[in-house]
Amino acid sequence: MKNFIIRIIINIFALLVVVNVVGGTSITQWGTLIAAALVIAILNAVIKPILLILTLPVNILTLGLFTLVINAFLLYLTSELVKGFYVAGFWSAFWGAAVFSIVSIILNLFIGTNNAEIKVYGKRK
Numbered sequence: 001m002k003n004f005i006i007r008i009i010i011n012i013f014a015l016l017v018v019v020n021v022v023g024g025t026s027i028t029q030w031g032t033l034i035a036a037a038l039v040i041a042i043l044n045a046v047i048k049p050i051l052l053i054l055t056l057p058v059n060i061l062t063l064g065l066f067t068l069v070i071n072a073f074l075l076y077l078t079s080e081l082v083k084g085f086y087v088a089g090f091w092s093a094f095w096g097a098a099v100f101s102i103v104s105i106i107l108n109l110f111i112g113t114n115n116a117e118i119k120v121y122g123k124r125k
Contacts, residue, residue, distance in 0.1 A: 004041070006111060011037035014103040018075075021099055024092030025079075032084035039082055040100075043074045071097035 015037050019027045027033050051070050052059065059066045072093040079087035087093045 007041050010107045011040050014100045017103045018096045018099050022096045024088030025096050026086045028084035036078055036082045036085040039078045
């Protein structure tokens with residue numbers, strides 16, 4: 001649950017950067033920003049793995065770059081589901097998804113949402 005809340009906060013910040021940097025994207029109010037971040041988190045958790053499996057051959061041929069198209073589709077789908085969050089078209093969604101991904105990666109590196117630990121088993125000397 002803690003990681004999901006952190007993920008929502010990261011999505012809120014990344015979406016705020018997208019709206020301020022990428023032309024063709026806009027948001028009407030803070031509540032809409034939070035709702036869009038929540039919808040993006042849910043779509044990334046539920047639909048994105050299915051899309052990645054279905055498009056695996058194309059993704060392999062493009063060396064993973066097709067994932068940006070999937071992310072753009074999910075961002076555009078979010079704009080269709082959340083009233084007050086607008087994405088003008090494919091290119092706005094594509095560049096928005098690219099910026100969103102970069103900001104999310106950077107924030108995840110600094111915050112570290114994966115609770116990976118290194119455990120060493122054996123005798124201590």
